[in-house]
Amino acid sequence: xxxxxxxASACTVRCRRAMLAVLLLGLAGEGQLIAQNQPPGAGKGxxxxxxxRVPADAALLISVxxxxxxxxxxxKAMRQQQGRELAEGAKAFEKEIGVTPGDMExxxxxxxxFHALVPLIFVTTVQPFDRAKIMSTALTGxxxxxxxxxxxxxxxxxQAIVFLSDRTYLISSADAVRAYLDRxxxxxxxxxxxxxxxxxxxxxxxxxNVSAFAQQNGxxxxxxxxxxxxxxxxxxxxxxxxxxxxxxxxxxxxFADESEAKRxxxxxxxxxxxxxxxxxxxxxQTAPQPGGPGLQSMLKLVNDALQTAKIAQKGADLQxxxxxxxxxxxxxATVVSGVQQVRQSANRMQSINDLKQIALAMHNYQDSYGxxxxxxxxxxxxKPLLSxxxxxxxxxxxxxLYKQFKLDEAWDSPHNQRLLxxxxxxxxxxxxxxxxxxxxxxxxxxxGAVFEGTKGLRLPADFPDGTSxxxxxxEAANPVPWTKPEDLPYDPNKPLPKLGGHASGGFSAAFCxxxxxxxxxxxxxxxxxxxxxxxxxxxxxxxxx
Numbered sequence: 001x002x003x004x005x006x007x008a009s010a011c012t013v014r015c016r017r018a019m020l021a022v023l024l025l026g027l028a029g030e031g032q033l034i035a036q037n038q039p040p041g042a043g044k045g046x047x048x049x050x051x052x053r054v055p056a057d058a059a060l061l062i063s064v065x066x067x068x069x070x071x072x073x074x075x076k077a078m079r080q081q082q083g084r085e086l087a088e089g090a091k092a093f094e095k096e097i098g099v100t101p102g103d104m105e106x107x108x109x110x111x112x113x114f115h116a117l118v119p120l121i122f123v124t125t126v127q128p129f130d131r132a133k134i135m136s137t138a139l140t141g142x143x144x145x146x147x148x149x150x151x152x153x154x155x156x157x158x159q160a161i162v163f164l165s166d167r168t169y170l171i172s173s174a175d176a177v178r179a180y181l182d183r184x185x186x187x188x189x190x191x192x193x194x195x196x197x198x199x200x201x202x203x204x205x206x207x208x209n210v211s212a213f214a215q216q217n218g219x220x221x222x223x224x225x226x227x228x229x230x231x232x233x234x235x236x237x238x239x240x241x242x243x244x245x246x247x248x249x250x251x252x253x254x255f256a257d258e259s260e261a262k263r264x265x266x267x268x269x270x271x272x273x274x275x276x277x278x279x280x281x282x283x284x285q286t287a288p289q290p291g292g293p294g295l296q297s298m299l300k301l302v303n304d305a306l307q308t309a310k311i312a313q314k315g316a317d318l319q320x321x322x323x324x325x326x327x328x329x330x331x332x333a334t335v336v337s338g339v340q341q342v343r344q345s346a347n348r349m350q351s352i353n354d355l356k357q358i359a360l361a362m363h364n365y366q367d368s369y370g371x372x373x374x375x376x377x378x379x380x381x382x383k384p385l386l387s388x389x390x391x392x393x394x395x396x397x398x399x400x401l402y403k404q405f406k407l408d409e410a411w412d413s414p415h416n417q418r419l420l421x422x423x424x425x426x427x428x429x430x431x432x433x434x435x436x437x438x439x440x441x442x443x444x445x446x447x448g449a450v451f452e453g454t455k456g457l458r459l460p461a462d463f464p465d466g467t468s469x470x471x472x473x474x475e476a477a478n479p480v481p482w483t484k485p486e487d488l489p490y491d492p493n494k495p496l497p498k499l500g501g502h503a504s505g506g507f508s509a510a511f512c513x514x515x516x517x518x519x520x521x522x523x524x525x526x527x528x529x530x531x532x533x534x535x536x537x538x539x540x541x542x543x544x545x
Contacts, residue, residue, distance in 0.1 A: 049165070050105075050106065050122075050124040050164075050165070050167065050168045050199075051063070051106075051108065051122075051195050051198055051199055052185070052187070053122070053164050053168070053170070053185050054108055054110055054120075054122055054185060054191070054195060055110065055112065055120075055180075055185040055186050055189070055191070056185070056186045056187055056188055056189035056190070056191045056192045056195060057186040057188075057189030057190065057191070058110045058111060058112050058113070058120075058189070058190075058191055058209070059111045059112065059113045059114050059116075059208075059209045059212050059213065059216075060109075060110065060111040060114075060206075060207070060208055060209065061108060061109070061110050061191050061194055061195070061198075061205070061206060061207045062108070062109045062204070062205075062206045063106060063107070063108040063109075063194070063195075063198035063204070063205045063206070064106065064107050064108075064203065064204050065105065065106050065202070065203045065204070066101050066104040066105070066106065066107055067101065067102055067103065067104055067105050067126055068105075068203055069203050069204075070101040070102050071102065072203075094137060095137060095138065096138065097121070097123060097138060097171065098123065098129075098133075098134035098135075098137050098138035098161070098169075098171065099123065099125055099129065099134065099137075102126075103125055103126055103127070103129075104123060104124070104125060104126070105124045105125055105126045105167070106122075106123075106124040106198070107121060107122070107123050107124075108121070108122040108124075108198065109121055109122075110122065112176075112179070112180075113212070113216065114212065114213055114216050114217075115216065116176070117173070117176075118172055118173045118175075118176050119172065119176075120170060120172050120176060120177075120180060121170065121171050121172055122164075122168065122169075122170050123168065123169055123170075123171065124167055124168045125167050125168075126167075127167070128166040128167055129166070129167065129169075131163055134161070134169065135153055135161060138159075138161065138171060139153065139155035139157075139159055139161060140155050140156055140157065141155055141156025141157070142154065142155055142156075145160075145174075147177075147178050147181040147182065148181050148182060150162060150181050152177055152178075152181065154174045155174075156421055157421055158173060158174045158175070159171070159172075159173060159174065160172065160173065160174040160176075160177040160178075161177075162177055162180075162181065190207065190209040190211065190212065190235070190236050191207050191209065193207075193236075193238055194206070194207030194236075194238045194239075197238065197240055202240045202241070202242055203241060203242050204239070204240070204241035204242070205238070205239060205240050205241075206238070206239035206241075207236060207237065207238045207239065208236065208237045209236055210231075210232065210234040210235060210236055210237060210253070211234075211235050211236070213232070214232040214233070227267060227270060228267045228270070228271055229267075230260070230263045230264040230267050231253070231264050231267050231268060231271070233255060233256070233260050233263075233264065234253040234254060234255050234264065234318075235254050235255060235256060236254050237251070237252065237253050237254065238252075238254075239251075248321065248322070248323050249305075249320075249321070249322040249323075250319055250320070250321050250322075251319065251320040251321075251322070252314075252317045252318065252319045252320075253268070253317065253318045254316060254317055255316045255317070255318070256316065257316055258313070258315055258316050260316070261313055261315070261316050261317060261318050262313060264318055265311060265313060265318060268311060268318055268320070269311055272306055272309050272311075272320070275306060276303055276306045276307070279299050279300075279302055279303040279306070280303055305322050305323065306322065308321075308322055308323045309321070309322045344503060344504055346430070347430040347431050347502070347503065348503045348508070348518070350430040351429070351430060351475060351502070351503070351508050352508050352516050352518070354425075354426045354427070354428075354441070355441065355473060355508055355509075355510040355516045356510070356514070356516050357396065357426050358392070358396075358426060358427075358441060358473060358510065359472060359473070359510040359511075359514045359515075359516065360514060361392045361395035361396050362392065362395075362472060363514055364395045365391070365392060365395050366456075366458075366459055368395075369456070370458060371455070371456035371457060371458045371459075372450070372456040372457050372458075372459070373388040373391040373392060373456050374388065374391075374451070374453075374454055374455055374456045375387075375388055375443065375445050375451035375454075375485065375487060376388065376454075376485035377390060377391060377407055377485070378454050379408065382454060383410075384485035385407070385408070385409065385410050385411060385485065386405065386407065386410075386411050386416070386483055386485060387411065387482065387483050387484055387485045387486070387487075388443070388451070388485075389427060389439070389441075389482050389483065390402065390405055390407075390411075390483055393424070396424055396426055398424050401419070401422055401424070404419055404422075405419060405483075411481065411483040411484045411485065412481075412484070416483065419483065420437040420481060420482070420483060421437055423437050423439070423482045427439040427441060427482045429441075429475075429479060429502065431502045431503075432479070436479075437481060437482060438479035438480055438481055438482060439479055439480065439481075439482040440475045440476050440477075440478075440479045440502065441473050441474075441475065441476075442473065442474065442476040442480065442486075442487040442488050443471075443472060443473050443474075443487045443488065444471065444474075444487065444488045444489075444490040444532050445487045445488065445489055445490060446489055446490030446491055446492075447490070447491070447492060447533075448490075448492075448532070448533035448534055448535050448536060449490045449532055449533065449534070450470065450471065450472050450473075450512065450534065451487060457534075459512075462534065462535075463512060463534045463535070464534070464535050464537070465533065465534050465535055465536060465537065465538070466513075467511065467512035467513035467514075468511055468512075468513040468515065469511075469530075469531065469538075469540050470511060470512045470531065470532075470533070470534040471509050471510070471511060471512070471531045471532055472509075472510045472511055472512045473509065473510040474488070474499055474500075474507060474508070474509040474510075474519075475499065475500055475502055475503075475507040475508050475509070476488055476497065476498070476499060477497070477498035477499055477500060477501045478498065490532055492529065492533075496525065496528065496529070500519075500521055503518075505520065505521055506518050506519050506520045506521045506523075507519055507521065509531075512534070517545075519545050520545060523544075523545045524544065524545075527540065527544050527545050528545070531545070
């Protein structure tokens with residue numbers, strides 16, 4: 001995989017986790033979104049020292065006082081309700097960012113422009129940090145580098161960290177860090193008022209540079225959204241979110257003058273109405289889930305809140321006030337459960353899409369060589385050296401990576417082992433932390449299975465049961481290094497290996513016809529064995545799994 005793209009993917013996951021923390025923390029309390037009716041850079045005072053290195057001319061900013069939120073009463077209640085999961089999330093958060101939520105005074109997520117692949121993540125800690133500890137926690141294989149007289153540190157996965165003071169550091173992809181160091185951070189810009197506010201006693205501050213968005217997109221919207229074009233004439237929207245007794249959200253969009261604000265009032269009301277309709281439809285189409293209020297309740301909570309939305313024009317500002325009429329514990333429980341279901345659904349879809357790509361590559365391999373790849377690349381004396389996943393690389397647009405492997409050496413030889421870190425994203429498990437070099441996509445190996453012997457099987461001759469009735473690959477319970485020639489052993493006289501455990505209710509499986517289906521976790525063993533074998537002669541009812 002291209003190292004910059006791999007780095008972009010890892011940083012995107014890091015940003016998504018930080019944004020998830022913002023969502024969980026922020027929706028538990030009271031919010032105010034305030035736009036300044038003054039030109040960028042206007043306002044009292046300057047950003048605090050830890051925010052001075054944040055570029056004020058960026059496209060998007062979200063700044064969160066993490067430790068203060070983490071120790072607030074609503075979040076303490078949430079931690080009691082969701083203790084185990086939040087503890088695991090905090091541990092994963094520390095691995096990605098370098099410190100725990102309780103040790104992080106502030107995190108500021110910045111997108112330099114709307115076409116940027118990865119965000120810049122500025123972290124300020126409560127106390128001076130140990131640089132070596134942060135690097136060993138968040139990065140691997142660290143080496144020092146220099147850019148514009150500034151020393152920074154790069155990992156073997158092309159992630160980078162630059163220490164800005166004894167309490168503030170920047171972490172992102174190496175490319176993004178180098179680009180940041182290439183030019184001084186702008187002190188004045190659309191984000192200036194937001195940075196000043198972030199340095200005050202506000203728990204969450206956000207700013208969207210609407211003018212920059214409109215400029216980068218030519219001021220155009222898709223035809224179906226043309227009715228909302230006047231909203232793009234806003235200059236900036238600055239948000240302040242603070243925990244309190246009332247669950248209130250005030251949104252203000254700032255325009256150049258009163259006439260532009262007036263023209264945008266009707267499109268804004270239409271956007272709110274459209275959101276309400278969409279949420280209502282989504283709630284009707286979402287099935288209730290066991291184990292908590294879930295996504296359906298979260299959609300209803302947001303829809304009910306939008307019912308209270310009121311728009312008011314104040315000079316060149318449009319203000320929307322929304323109230324969430326629910327107790328903090330109810331809001332917390334609903335949001336947590338809903339976000340969990342959204343995440344699980346997204347991960348499930350990602351796994352299905354990845355399996356489809358791998359299955360297509362298997363068929364392209366079959367078209368080129370007249371058979372599927374064997375379970376392994378073997379040595380002359382029949383010793384398995386490298387996984388079938390390596391054989392598949394040229395058919396996954398990874399020919400350059402394939403050519404780096406020494407095919408006559410084992411997967412863990414000094415040379416080949418260095419290539420583990422370049423695992424293509426298609427083999428990654430979305431449920432595992434980014435940067436892992438293991439996969440759960442495995443095939444069965446044994447009598448009648450898709451992998452049998454040292455030669456690849458042929459279509460259709462070796463599949464008398466039919467390709468639509470034979471499993472090619474599944475989500476295994478235990479991940480393996482992606483280049484290691486290790487899969488799921490199948491023996492008709494022994495217990496089946498463990499499958500799934502990554503998604504609620506079952507696991508995804510790719511079949512030899514290229515289709516991908518979600519199999520129930522409680523599928524009958526006899527049915528599963530029939531699906532594993534390609535030549536058992538069983539008659540399988542699709543409704544049985």
